[in-house]
Amino acid sequence: MMTEKIQPLLMQSPLGLLFDIDGTLSPIAPTPDEARLYTGVEKLLRQASAYAHVGIITGRAVKDGARLVDVDGLTYIGTHGLEWSDGLPETHPIQLLPEALPYVEPGKELLDLVESHLTEFPGVIVQRKNVGGSIHYRLAPEPEQTRERLLALLREPAQRLQMRLGEGKRVVEVLAPLKINKGHALRRYVNHFGLRSVLFAGDDRTDLDAILEIETLRQEGYTALSIVVQHQDTLPALLEHGDIIVQEVEGMVQLFERIVAGLHQQEKA
Numbered sequence: 001m002m003t004e005k006i007q008p009l010l011m012q013s014p015l016g017l018l019f020d021i022d023g024t025l026s027p028i029a030p031t032p033d034e035a036r037l038y039t040g041v042e043k044l045l046r047q048a049s050a051y052a053h054v055g056i057i058t059g060r061a062v063k064d065g066a067r068l069v070d071v072d073g074l075t076y077i078g079t080h081g082l083e084w085s086d087g088l089p090e091t092h093p094i095q096l097l098p099e100a101l102p103y104v105e106p107g108k109e110l111l112d113l114v115e116s117h118l119t120e121f122p123g124v125i126v127q128r129k130n131v132g133g134s135i136h137y138r139l140a141p142e143p144e145q146t147r148e149r150l151l152a153l154l155r156e157p158a159q160r161l162q163m164r165l166g167e168g169k170r171v172v173e174v175l176a177p178l179k180i181n182k183g184h185a186l187r188r189y190v191n192h193f194g195l196r197s198v199l200f201a202g203d204d205r206t207d208l209d210a211i212l213e214i215e216t217l218r219q220e221g222y223t224a225l226s227i228v229v230q231h232q233d234t235l236p237a238l239l240e241h242g243d244i245i246v247q248e249v250e251g252m253v254q255l256f257e258r259i260v261a262g263l264h265q266q267e268k269a
């Protein structure tokens with residue numbers, strides 16, 4: 001059944017395969033620095049890039065996402081679509097969308113504010129990005145209460161500085177107030193490579209924009225498919241709009257193996 005859905009996608013060219021990182025290719029870890037790709041993913045990404053344009057679309061900064069994935073020949077799109085690199089940042093410059101530049105300083109100011117209150121927030125980790133950043137409360141003794149207190153601290157200053165607050169898995173995101181998101185990034189990727197066929201896989205709230213963009217692309221005549229990696233805390237909207245649901249990162253990797261095998265077989269035929 002799954003293969004039936006995927007087969008038409010693999011038969012079209014140029015094909016793009018786009019993946020979120022955390023919760024999709026990498027199991028959720030206690031802290032961002034402890035996250036690692038699931039066993040075998042690195043090899044699958046390399047193999048897939050022999051047949052398709054393979055890209056990473058992550059909420060992490062490009063530098064951080066590329067450090068984690070570390071596969072050459074992929075496109076790295078970071079900070080929820082604000083940053084783009086045509087390869088590993090050691091050899092390819094990271095481009096920050098010019099629209100995001102006015103939000104570098106306001107983003108810093110909000111993260112400085114949280115850092116100046118860190119003693120009141122045990123277990124909280126501030127992760128800075130080129131624009132804004134993430135405030136992780138996974139390790140806080142009372143995560144839900146900490147989330148509320150972080151939001152209370154940030155709400156007014158964020159409004160004053162015209163920044164946006166978002167949320168993800170045990171994380172408050174400080175974001176630029178732009179309409180740029182993973183859906184926008186996916187569309188840009190499709191246009192950049194002149195794709196006819198595209199697959200996106202993700203698991204979290206910010207992935208919904210890309211999943212909805214897949215639906216739009218399909219209505220426009222592209223062969224487009226989304227995969228939702230289901231965890232205990234998956235948002236119902238993701239399950240509603242995803243084309244294929246897999247269980248946990250393990251299920252994603254098993255499906256990725258079948259995709260790569262399908263591409264390989266097609267090449268031989």
Ligand SMILES: O=P(O)(O)OC[C@H]1O[C@H](O[C@H]2O[C@H](CO)[C@@H](O)[C@H](O)[C@H]2O)[C@H](O)[C@@H](O)[C@@H]1O
Binds near residue numbers: 020057061138168173
């Ligand atoms: O779009 P993604 O690639 O999924 O990035 C979203 C955020 O993911 C990371 O945080 C999440 O994963 C951490 C490691 O598993 C986990 O500790 C944390 O609780 C999760 O929220 C990343 O650190 C953030 O920068 C991303 O925005």
